[in-house]
Structure formats: C-alpha cells, structure tokens
Amino acid sequence: MDTRVKICGINSQQSSEAAVAAGAQYLGFVFFPKSPRNVSLELARDLALDVPVGVAKVALVVNSTDEALDQLTDTVPIDILQLHGSEDLERVKAIRARYGLPVMKAVGVSSPQDVKALDAYGLVSDQVLVDAKAPKGAALPGGNGLAFDWRLISKRGWNAPWMLAGGLTPENVVQAIQLTGAKQVDVSSGVESAPGVKDPKKIKAFIDAIRAA
Numbered sequence: 001m002d003t004r005v006k007i008c009g010i011n012s013q014q015s016s017e018a019a020v021a022a023g024a025q026y027l028g029f030v031f032f033p034k035s036p037r038n039v040s041l042e043l044a045r046d047l048a049l050d051v052p053v054g055v056a057k058v059a060l061v062v063n064s065t066d067e068a069l070d071q072l073t074d075t076v077p078i079d080i081l082q083l084h085g086s087e088d089l090e091r092v093k094a095i096r097a098r099y100g101l102p103v104m105k106a107v108g109v110s111s112p113q114d115v116k117a118l119d120a121y122g123l124v125s126d127q128v129l130v131d132a133k134a135p136k137g138a139a140l141p142g143g144n145g146l147a148f149d150w151r152l153i154s155k156r157g158w159n160a161p162w163m164l165a166g167g168l169t170p171e172n173v174v175q176a177i178q179l180t181g182a183k184q185v186d187v188s189s190g191v192e193s194a195p196g197v198k199d200p201k202k203i204k205a206f207i208d209a210i211r212a213a
C-alpha cells in the first residue's frame, strides 16, 4: 500500500530521524501544554530545520489565539497547521486566510452526526483529519490511543483530502485502511513505549506493515 503516513508527537531528534528513515511523509509537532508530547517553539524550530525537503512539518494546535499562532509561525518553519480543538468554520477560514498555510481540521467521530460535521469542514479546510472523539472529561482532545468504529466512514469521501487517526497501531492499521479506504493515516500513541516517548521500532513496524500489505 502506498498510503501516506503522519507520525505525530515528534519531540526529539531520535524520533524525527526514525520517522523520516521509516518513510513518513508528515511529521507532527504538538503545541499543547497539557500533552505529554508538547514541544517548545525553540525545540520544534531546531527539529524542523533538520527535516529533509519533501517531508511535511505539521503544527498541531488546540484553540490557539492569533497571538500564539503568530509566534509559532514566526519561529518554526512549518508547512501545515493542524487544528485539533473546537475551532468553528469561521475560525478555520480566518486562520487559513491570515497565515496562508494549508489547514487540516480535525474532527472527532463517535456517531453518524459527527461524520456529517466533516462535510462542512471539508469545504473550508485543505484537508480533514478524521479522529476518534475524545471521551467526556479527557485531558486531551486527541492523542488518547482510542479508535472509533471505522464502519461509520467506510467508503466515504469529503471535499478535501482526508487522513484517518485514532488508536492506530502497527497491528490494526492495515485493517483500518482496508475498511475505510484511507489514503493517509496519522498515529501517535500506537508508536510509543510510554506517553510522549516514541519507539523507533514501533514507528518502523507501523510503516512496514502498510508497505507490506
């Protein structure tokens, strides 16, 4: 399978190099202080500067203000903004216009109603990220290692390219792709040895499983 892969939660040179060596097309940097994967602007800048041309650097933010996004985009050479909070359609449009960067809006899914919300976001985003909905009261709106019922989006498409996320692992990613038809997948917890600690062997196993299928 030639599915494109995003490894999210890159927070060290080792994890960045492991993801690139394994063949990831996207590296995600988390800018959300409550996350165990949170990176400072300075560390993200240093890591991003070393990423080879052709691998996209994605900044994951959650309900960020313009001030925070100004600082981020002034400091870190990023290629895509991933909006993983409760940003509404107007906010997505405003961010896209202000920064001139491709925007990927994440939407949490646990029911057919959630899937409908993706239609509207697909009209204002460059990509949509279809993730599992975080449980009520969870500290993080994503990155919880939880999958959703993939049958909810089986054979679906949106007005923008889309990426599948939520609880993917080296063991289940091929089945998830086969069921949903995803051409892009995103993983964080499933390639870690502990929250916030990427495991180079699991990163390689994740991408190898896809390529071997």
Ligand SMILES: O=C(O)c1ccccc1N[C@@H]1O[C@H](COP(=O)(O)O)[C@@H](O)[C@H]1O
Residues within 6 Å of the ligand: 008, 009, 028, 030, 032, 035, 036, 037, 060, 062, 084, 129, 131, 140, 141, 142, 143, 144, 145, 146, 165, 166, 167, 168, 186, 187, 188, 189, 190
């Ligand atoms: O990874 C995080 O810490 C995170 C924090 C806040 C919002 C989203 C986050 N991660 C994203 O969540 C999905 C699913 O992750 P997982 O594979 O289930 O752990 C993925 O898009 C991550 O980029």
